[in-house]
Amino acid sequence: MRGILSAGGYVPHGRLDRSAIAPFVGAGGGRGSRSVASYDEDTTTMGFEAARLALRAAADSPRPDMVWFSTVTPAYLDKTNATAIHAALRLDDDVAALDLGGAQRSAVGALRIALAGNDTVLVVAADMRTGFPGGADEASGGDGAAALLVGDDASAPLLAEHIGAASITAEFLDRWRAPGDVRSKVWEERFGETRYVALGERAWSDALKQAELTPADVDRVIVTSAHARATRSLVNRLGVAKEAIVDDLGATVGNTGAAHPALLLAATLEAMSLASAASGASGQVIALVVLADGADVLLFRTTAALAGCRTASAVADQVATARPVGYGKFLAWRGMLPVEPPRRPEPGRVSASASARHEDWKFGFVGRRDPDTDAPQLPPLPGGTGSAAMADVPGTIAAYTVDRIAYSPSPPIVFAIVDFDGGGRFPVELTDVAESDVQVGDRVEMTFRRLFTADGIHNYFWKARPIGSPHDRPDRQDG
Amino acid sequence: MPSHGIKDQVAIVGAACTPFGEHWDRGADDLMVQAANETLASAGIEKDDIDAFWLGTATSGMSGITLARPLQVEGKPVTRVENYCATGSEALRGAAYAVASGAYDVAMALGVEKVKDSGYQGLAGGAGSPPTDGHVQHGRPQLCAEVRRE
Numbered sequence: 105m106r107g108i109l110s111a112g113g114y115v116p117h118g119r120l121d122r123s124a125i126a127p128f129v130g131a132g133g134g135r136g137s138r139s140v141a142s143y144d145e146d147t148t149t150m151g152f153e154a155a156r157l158a159l160r161a162a163a164d165s166p167r168p169d170m171v172w173f174s175t176v177t178p179a180y181l182d183k184t185n186a187t188a189i190h191a192a193l194r195l196d197d198d199v200a201a202l203d204l205g206g207a208q209r210s211a212v213g214a215l216r217i218a219l220a221g222n223d224t225v226l227v228v229a230a231d232m233r234t235g236f237p238g239g240a241d242e243a244s245g246g247d248g249a250a251a252l253l254v255g256d257d258a259s260a261p262l263l264a265e266h267i268g269a270a271s272i273t274a275e276f277l278d279r280w281r282a283p284g285d286v287r288s289k290v291w292e293e294r295f296g297e298t299r300y301v302a303l304g305e306r307a308w309s310d311a312l313k314q315a316e317l318t319p320a321d322v323d324r325v326i327v328t329s330a331h332a333r334a335t336r337s338l339v340n341r342l343g344v345a346k347e348a349i350v351d352d353l354g355a356t357v358g359n360t361g362a363a364h365p366a367l368l369l370a371a372t373l374e375a376m377s378l379a380s381a382a383s384g385a386s387g388q389v390i391a392l393v394v395l396a397d398g399a400d401v402l403l404f405r406t407t408a409a410l411a412g413c414r415t416a417s418a419v420a421d422q423v424a425t426a427r428p429v430g431y432g433k434f435l436a437w438r439g440m441l442p443v444e445p446p447r448r449p450e451p452g453r454v455s456a457s458a459s460a461r462h463e464d465w466k467f468g469f470v471g472r473r474d475p476d477t478d479a480p481q482l483p484p485l486p487g488g489t490g491s492a493a494m495a496d497v498p499g500t501i502a503a504y505t506v507d508r509i510a511y512s513p514s515p516p517i518v519f520a521i522v523d524f525d526g527g528g529r530f531p532v533e534l535t536d537v538a539e540s541d542v543q544v545g546d547r548v549e550m551t552f553r554r555l556f557t558a559d560g561i562h563n564y565f566w567k568a569r570p571i572g573s574p575h576d577r578p579d580r581q582d583g
Numbered sequence: 584m585p586s587h588g589i590k591d592q593v594a595i596v597g598a599a600c601t602p603f604g605e606h607w608d609r610g611a612d613d614l615m616v617q618a619a620n621e622t623l624a625s626a627g628i629e630k631d632d633i634d635a636f637w638l639g640t641a642t643s644g645m646s647g648i649t650l651a652r653p654l655q656v657e658g659k660p661v662t663r664v665e666n667y668c669a670t671g672s673e674a675l676r677g678a679a680y681a682v683a684s685g686a687y688d689v690a691m692a693l694g695v696e697k698v699k700d701s702g703y704q705g706l707a708g709g710a711g712s713p714p715t716d717g718h719v720q721h722g723r724p725q726l727c728a729e730v731r732r733e
Binding site: 451452453454455456457458459460461462465466483485486487555563564565566 | 607609718
């Protein structure tokens with residue numbers, strides 16, 4: 105029996121209020137908010153965060169045979185991005201890390217291939233959606249990532265069994281982007297709607313037939329596509345109850361493109377896990393319907409194990425904890441609005457050989473231990489012994505400083521000395537934080553980020569972020 | 584201007600040299616620690632017997648911290664010097680004159696260069712900061728904050 109062993113979703117901390125767009129551009133925007141990756145995040149770092157949550161949530165810690173990464177917005181071309189995720193997860197070197205990227209459809213395609221195969225595969229997808237200021241893609245898009253651990257019930261208990269699938273393919277132009285372009289273009293939307301609705305209906309009936317189900321048997325339907333109008337039309341033609349349709353997070357997160365099918369599936373599994381823990385229900389049918397250059401429908405049936413599954417950070421909680429990002433900052437972070445750079449020399453590129461030597465430290469945040477005291481040694485020194493894996497260890501801020509002079513892609517740098525639970529101290533940059541929020545004694549956790557880019561080389565390393573949002577701390581004024 | 588030699592006032596009591604090579608698996612840290620430990624062993628003394636250090640490096644690090652951190656030197660002066668191709672002998676000269684002056688009994692001179700981490704063939708003069716794995720983000724204010732806390 106094949107299916108989903110675990111799931112994790114990652115929604116970055118920042119939100120752009122869509123109503124902020126029109127006053128600046130003169131048009132566009134809308135209601136609600138969209139998620140915004142911070143200046144120090146990219147699809148690789150977000151993909152890692154989702155993958156880490158999925159592996160943490162998996163029962164019996166099954167070992168993936170492969171990691172697949174899909175995105176429309178890769179940090180690198182020609183070089184594999186999944187290797188950085190693989191390194192940050194500290195997977196064994198005989199676990200293959202592959203990019204299955206390019207188009208939005210690649211992500212749901214990767215999930216389909218994984219379900220059809222024999223290996224335990226960590227299927228990761230991430231995306232950052234951007235359009236020109238005032239455009240529909242800018243407002244309706246979102247940033248995020250999701251990861252699904254796919255395997256069979258021999259390796260670990262399945263949360264949801266895969267019970268059927270169908271794919272219909274059609275070559276037609278609805279949206280496209282030339283390599284190097286910062287945004288996609290779209291054809292007149294009625295054309296795409298006509299094609300997509302017909303393709304979706306066919307895939308829907310084919311998949312149900314394969315699983316010997318009727319629409320009434322489906323308890324949750326996730327319908328997602330970059331074509332919002334086609335999605336709405338198809339939803340009305342599936343023959344399922346309105347209550348079965350899963351919220352597409354459009355009002356809060358936006359459409360996260362390649363990541364969205366898995367993000368919605370992860371969020372659905374998390375919500376059903378809580379519900380089934382309360383009701384004892386299992387055996388419910390989930391349908392994932394994706395319209396992208398054709399139509400893909402995947403059917404799952406939840407198991408009794410779902411009720412016992414808990415994630416360290418549910419998508420719903422991440423959606424609820426957010427920090428507003430101003431429209432000017434959003435445009436600057438996206439490279440859409442050139443702003444005065446810091447008057448500091450830009451940092452040099454990192455060394456390939458030095459990075460490779462320190463892969464465990466740089467990508468995995470693994471220190472050594474002091475030979476005399478056995479305390480974690482951060483950074484690791486030549487005289488250190490053993491190893492100290494610190495990426496999942498929380499800590500407390502012992503001291504901090506706000507540096508307005510040091511180079512940062514988005515100044516100022518908030519820099520803290522963190523004492524880790526169980527020992528170890530490290531001076532590290534804080535992120536997802538406003539300087540006015542920081543206090544000595546605050547609790548933090550480590551997050552994998554992109555410090556800067558020089559000579560096209562992304563400098564990935566770790567930062568600390570507050571545990572819980574400032575909104576959880578009533579003694580604080582939100583900065 | 585007369586110069587005053589230090590003949591017979593200072594002796595080299597130990598020495599060691601790491602093999603020369605590409606050393607893809609080793610950084611300046613590792614090479615310095617090996618050279619220092621083997622030098623100490625050759626003289627039959629401990630790290631704590633050293634009163635002061637002179638480090639010569641042109642491109643592999645800035646300041647005495649380059650040596651103090653990997654060798655875990657505390658409470659001892661570490662001076663980093665750079666003088667193009669005379670960098671190594673500059674470190675030795677500093678250490679020798681320090682002992683000759685009577686200020687220190689034992690000083691260590693150490694030279695290091697990890698040329699192959701720059702991504703360019705040969706000495707990459709003008710390539711900017713020393714090549715690293717990118718994790719070090721210390722500006723002076725941050726280091727000062729660290730020191731205050733300590």
